[in-house]
C-alpha cells in the first residue's frame with residue numbers, strides 16, 4: 001500500500017486553479033520531497049491531503065483512507081508540521097506536551113525526553129516566548145513523539161538558520177530510521193532537503209512536472225563536457241534553450257512516466273532529445289544529458305563530434321533542479 005495516493009486531484013480558489021489534475025503516488029517508507037517555486041500549489045496540496053481543504057475534484061487517499069473521511073484514529077497516525085500552524089501560544093513547552101500526550105496511544109516518553117534534550121527546548125518557557133526556530137522544533141517534537149506512520153512537513157525550514165535546520169533534519173532522520181514510516185516534506189529550495197529526500201516531485205503552477213526516486217534522477221543526469229578538436233559546421237548551433245516560439249520547448253516530463261525522456265532539447269534538431277542546454281565556446285562544448293548511459297552517451301557524442309574528448313560529471317539534486325526549472329520557463333523569458 002502507498003502512504004499517499006492522489007487521483008486527478010484539483011483545487012480552485014475562485015478563478016485560480018492552485019492544483020490541477022494531480023495524480024501522485026508516495027510510497028510507504030519514502031522520504032518524499034514536494035518541490036516547486038512559490039505559488040506552485042504545495043501548501044494547497046498538503047491542506048487537501050490533511051482535509052483542511054476540500055478538493056474541487058478528484059480524490060486523495062492517506063494511509064488507505066479517503067482524505068475527506070479521516071477520523072481521529074487516522075489522525076493519531078499522522079504528524080503534521082506547518083509554519084502557519086496554530087499553536088496554543090499561552091502554554092509552556094511542557095504544557096504543550098502534557099496536553100498532546102493523551103491523544104496518542106503510541107506516544108513514546110523516552111523519545112519525547114530525547115528530543116527535548118536534542119532540540120535544547122526550555123520546558124518551562126511559554127510558546128509565545130520561543131524563537132521561530134524553537135517553535136518549529138517544539139511543533140516537530142510534538143509530532144515525532146508519537147512515532148506517526150506518516151509525517152507531513154510543510155515548508156518546515158523557511159527562515160531557520162543552518163544549525164537549527166540540521167538539528168531538525170537529524171531529529172527526523174533518527175526517528176525515521178527506527179521504523180517503517182513515510183515523510184512528505186514540501187520546500188521551494190531543494191538544497192534544504194537534499195540530504196533527506198529519496199523521492200522528489202516537482203510542482204509548477206499547480207501541475208506535476210516530475211516524480212521520481214532521487215537515485216534514478218541522479219543516475220540519469222550528467223553534465224557532459226566535450227573538448228573539441230575539429231567542429232563540424234552543422235554542430236555550430238546556438239546555445240541553450242530553444243528560441244522563443246520554438247515547438248516542443250520548455251516542457252518537463254510527464255509525471256505519469258518518470259522514465260520518459262525530457263522533450264527539451266538543445267536548439268539543434270540534430271541532437272538527441274535527451275540533450276539539454278547545449279552550449280559551445282571555442283573548442284569547449286557542454287550540455288546536460290538527461291538519460292545518461294556511459295556507452296550510449298559516448299556513442300551519441302561521437303556521432304556529432306567524432307574527435308571530441310568526452311567527460312561526464314555527476315550532478316547534485318540542486319543542479320538538476322535548477323536545470324529543470326530553467327528549462328520549464330516559458331521560452332520568451334528564458335533568454
Ligand SMILES: Nc1ncnc2c1ncn2[C@@H]1O[C@H](COP(=O)(O)OP(=O)(O)OP(=O)(O)O)[C@@H](O)[C@H]1O
Nearest residue numbers: 013016018036037038039040041042043044045188
Ligand atoms: N486562500 C486562497 N485564496 C486564493 N488564492 C489562494 C489561496 N491560497 C493560495 N492561493 C493561490 O493558489 C496558488 C498556490 O498557492 P500555494 O500556497 O498552494 O502555493 P505554494 O507552492 O505552497 O507556495 P509557497 O512556496 O509560496 O508557500 C497561488 O497562486 C496562490 O496565490
